[in-house]
Amino acid sequence: MKTMRLGVVLAGTLLLGACSGKPAGKAAAAPAPPPKPMSYELRLGRATFQHYCQTCHGETGAGDGFNAFNLDPKPRDLSDPAFQKKKTDADLADAIQRGGAGVGLSAMMPPWGRTLSKEQVEQVVLYLRSLPKH
Amino acid sequence: MPIRRLFALTSVAFLVVLAISPAKNALRSYRAYQRRFAVLAASRARSAQQARDFEKRPVAIHQIWLPQLDNRVDRCTTCHLGVADAVMKGAPPPFAAHPWTPHTPVRIDRYGCTSCHAGEGPATTESQAHGTAKDAGPPLLPVAYIEAGCGRCHSTATVPAAPLLSRGRAVMDRYGCFACHGARGREAYRSGAPPLSSEPVKTGAVWLRRWLTKPRDVDPNSTMPNFQLGEREIEELANYVLGQDVPEDLARAVRAAGDEPAGDAANGKKLFSESRCISCHTVEGKGQGSAPELSKVASAATRGWLLAYVRDPHAFNPLTPMPQYHFSEADSRDVVAYMEDEFRDFDAPKDILEPLRVNRTLAEAGEKTFRKYGCFSCHGSPGGRTAEKFGPDLDGIGDKKAAFLDFGRRTDLPRTLTAWLAAKVDSPRSFAKGLKMPAYGFNPEETQAVVTALLAFGSQPVPESYRVLPTASPIAIPAGRVGHLVDRYRCLSCHQIGDRGGDISTAPLTFEGSKVQRSWLVDYLVLSYSIRPILTERMPIFHMPREEATELADAIETLFVDPRVPEDPFQGRPASDVDPAEGERLYTALGCRSCHILGSAGGYYGPPLTDSGTRLRPGWTFAWLKGPQRWRADVRCPDYGLTDRDALRLTAYLATLHQPPAAAKGGK
Numbered sequence: 001m002k003t004m005r006l007g008v009v010l011a012g013t014l015l016l017g018a019c020s021g022k023p024a025g026k027a028a029a030a031p032a033p034p035p036k037p038m039s040y041e042l043r044l045g046r047a048t049f050q051h052y053c054q055t056c057h058g059e060t061g062a063g064d065g066f067n068a069f070n071l072d073p074k075p076r077d078l079s080d081p082a083f084q085k086k087k088t089d090a091d092l093a094d095a096i097q098r099g100g101a102g103v104g105l106s107a108m109m110p111p112w113g114r115t116l117s118k119e120q121v122e123q124v125v126l127y128l129r130s131l132p133k134h
Numbered sequence: 135m136p137i138r139r140l141f142a143l144t145s146v147a148f149l150v151v152l153a154i155s156p157a158k159n160a161l162r163s164y165r166a167y168q169r170r171f172a173v174l175a176a177s178r179a180r181s182a183q184q185a186r187d188f189e190k191r192p193v194a195i196h197q198i199w200l201p202q203l204d205n206r207v208d209r210c211t212t213c214h215l216g217v218a219d220a221v222m223k224g225a226p227p228p229f230a231a232h233p234w235t236p237h238t239p240v241r242i243d244r245y246g247c248t249s250c251h252a253g254e255g256p257a258t259t260e261s262q263a264h265g266t267a268k269d270a271g272p273p274l275l276p277v278a279y280i281e282a283g284c285g286r287c288h289s290t291a292t293v294p295a296a297p298l299l300s301r302g303r304a305v306m307d308r309y310g311c312f313a314c315h316g317a318r319g320r321e322a323y324r325s326g327a328p329p330l331s332s333e334p335v336k337t338g339a340v341w342l343r344r345w346l347t348k349p350r351d352v353d354p355n356s357t358m359p360n361f362q363l364g365e366r367e368i369e370e371l372a373n374y375v376l377g378q379d380v381p382e383d384l385a386r387a388v389r390a391a392g393d394e395p396a397g398d399a400a401n402g403k404k405l406f407s408e409s410r411c412i413s414c415h416t417v418e419g420k421g422q423g424s425a426p427e428l429s430k431v432a433s434a435a436t437r438g439w440l441l442a443y444v445r446d447p448h449a450f451n452p453l454t455p456m457p458q459y460h461f462s463e464a465d466s467r468d469v470v471a472y473m474e475d476e477f478r479d480f481d482a483p484k485d486i487l488e489p490l491r492v493n494r495t496l497a498e499a500g501e502k503t504f505r506k507y508g509c510f511s512c513h514g515s516p517g518g519r520t521a522e523k524f525g526p527d528l529d530g531i532g533d534k535k536a537a538f539l540d541f542g543r544r545t546d547l548p549r550t551l552t553a554w555l556a557a558k559v560d561s562p563r564s565f566a567k568g569l570k571m572p573a574y575g576f577n578p579e580e581t582q583a584v585v586t587a588l589l590a591f592g593s594q595p596v597p598e599s600y601r602v603l604p605t606a607s608p609i610a611i612p613a614g615r616v617g618h619l620v621d622r623y624r625c626l627s628c629h630q631i632g633d634r635g636g637d638i639s640t641a642p643l644t645f646e647g648s649k650v651q652r653s654w655l656v657d658y659l660v661l662s663y664s665i666r667p668i669l670t671e672r673m674p675i676f677h678m679p680r681e682e683a684t685e686l687a688d689a690i691e692t693l694f695v696d697p698r699v700p701e702d703p704f705q706g707r708p709a710s711d712v713d714p715a716e717g718e719r720l721y722t723a724l725g726c727r728s729c730h731i732l733g734s735a736g737g738y739y740g741p742p743l744t745d746s747g748t749r750l751r752p753g754w755t756f757a758w759l760k761g762p763q764r765w766r767a768d769v770r771c772p773d774y775g776l777t778d779r780d781a782l783r784l785t786a787y788l789a790t791l792h793q794p795p796a797a798a799k800g801g802k
Contacts, residue, residue, distance in 0.1 A: 110772040
């Protein structure tokens with residue numbers, strides 16, 4: 001057993017020596033990476049946002065989704081930097097889970113705590129933070 | 135003397151050689167990682183005890199052994215030490231906690247690492263494990279394609295928590311990849327491309343040449359790829375396709391329709407609108423877009439063909455999702471008259487639909503060209519579809535070694551499978567001359583999605599206990615007359631029943647019998663109106679005769695029901711006795727009107743509830759309110775967690791709302 005291992009090690013050292021003359025690898029000039037790699041969690045957050053939130057809050061979170069047309073009060077502009085700064089992640093998650101009525105705002109924003117998992121809510125918050133601010 | 139010296143030398147050499155192995159192990163980078171981890175984790179620990187535990191961990195190789203999953207051994211946790219520790223959230227690599235996925239960090243013992251991430255599990259050096267070393271095993275899956283890992287076990291079309299993979303699978307389905315390429319589980323795939331047998335009486339050579347040059351320029355909704363054909367090949371194909379014998383019944387129908395007098399375009403316009411053609415087609419880009427753009431259709435097809443097709447699309451293409459409307463002879467003439475008036479390419483040459491004087495030599499060459507590019511895979515051929523697939527099988531493509539791939543002219547690409555696949559999907563012919571796969575013109579995100587779906591095709595199926603297969607629905611669609619009606623009106627093109635059907639409609643029919651009242655359903659089938667006026671995709675008016683509507687409604691009421699829906703939640707009392715006033719208060723307090731219209735106020739997303747007392751069965755309303763996601767997993771109506779008492783009051787309120795459908799009609 002030991003001799004075998006020894007042999008392997010020996011062979012390995014020899015091989016290492018032999019291989020050290022590195023061939024000049026063809027460096028790729030223009031790789032074709034996929035578009036802007038979004039992290040997996042962010043992608044999930046986006047998917048959840050697009051499915052549940054976008055109808056009112058709009059594609060960019062500006063509060064201009066198609067369902068917002070006839071609503072009063074209008075949905076919150078989630079991309080507003082002042083709003084984003086004011087709210088902590090926990091605040092946002094809380095508002096999503098308990099809804100407008102739960103945090104002392106309009107009941108028009110429904111509570112999602114029973115529909116979305118805790119992780120889904122966290123992912124949506126992550127995505128909200130990545131919305132382009134304007 | 136020399137013997138002794140030799141002995142001394144060999145002894146020293148022997149000692150040195152013996153020392154190599156332990157020295158190498160002592161210098162392995164994972165040891166340094168583990169020492170760094172102990173310090174870092176201790177500083178993040180939530181208690182002194184936890185900190186001590188981190189510090190006391192011996193330096194050793196960690197592994198996850200998965201005897202059930204091909205006997206995998208994953209030693210990734212030897213360096214990625216914080217994957218399952220909540221305190222390591224946001225720590226620098228390689229110590230960070232694993233982001234949440236449906237399987238991690240909780241079930242890391244069942245799934246390991248390489249089952250999703252690929253890479254070489256047993257390796258203990260970074261370059262070997264990640265597959266970056268020259269002689270390494272499979273490389274890690276780049277994070278952009280990570281959802282491919284989900285697809286190894288999940289073979290359903292839509293995979294929860296894998297939006298990109300699901301999209302990739304949908305794109306592959308829509309663009310007919312499996313018509314040419316075989317794959318496990320996709321043996322029954324049939325392309326929805328039309329048979330070409332009626333082409334000679336449908337269109338002319340000028341149009342067909344344009345189409346073959348670049349299908350998407352003619353119709354942006356087309357799923358036909360660009361075959362990058364030469365002028366000669368186009369001419370051959372045009373002669374072959376337009377030189378075929380049209381089946382006698384189709385030829386006769388088109389000829390007879392072409393001889394009919396012109397219809398009334400004004401009435402046609404009204405019919406076109408109420409038939410909701412844009413639930414599938416588009417007109418100048420407006421519409422759902424799974425079916426052809428219609429704004430220039432009268433310059434693509436002859437009047438006779440259009441008329442015969444509108445009357446019986448299934449005779450021309452048995453697999454088309456288009457329903458057969460119940461138009462009268464005159465009605466269909468009117469619809470086509472409207473299309474002839476409005477849907478024209480006014481810049482097209484006059485002879486765009488002129489028949490071709492077929493050149494037999496070219497036509498014969500065209501047949502070869504037709505076979506050469508595998509056109510029959512989607513369109514079938516006069517001899518029927520061939521069983522054998524035109525392109526290579528896709529099974530195992532996700533496990534291909536980069537060294538076995540032919541990069542050909544693409545010296546610009548990194549030598550990786552993902553780069554090769556992305557380039558192949560993006561511009562298939564760029565690798566070498568003479569390749570046949572056509573260009574699909576996907577945008578970068580579609581390409582990423584398709585590559586993700588491709589990487590999910592492993593060479594071996596995963597063990598059975600890990601497989602998640604599509605669930606076979608126990609709901610059968612009846613044969614006989616009702617089955618014929620479901621087929622004729624192509625209910626399944628838009629609606630889902632069990633696990634079958636399309637996703638154009640938001641209303642699955644699986645529990646429709648438990649959901650709506652029969653009398654409402656009959657009226658609705660005869661004269662449907664828009665339940666969700668904001669949507670582009672709405673239920674067409676089929677001009678369905680009342681007997682057919684009654685038959686369908688009876689079948690739906692008998693078959694598409696669910697025992698979880700109570701027959702009478704009020705238990706014999708009238709709704710007015712169950713405190714509908716409190717229900718009304720709840721309706722306001724819960725903010726239902728943010729999605730539902732009642733009278734004139736409310737949002738657009740949900741169905742209006744103005745006539746909910748006429749439309750819905752109270753049992754359904756109650757069951758729905760107790761947990762909408764039980765009935766449709768992805769429905770946006772949130773679960774409010776109502777008590778039975780509150781749900782019943784809200785049900786009672788909604789059951790008292792009546793309005794005859796005729797008055798609710800309007801958003802057409």
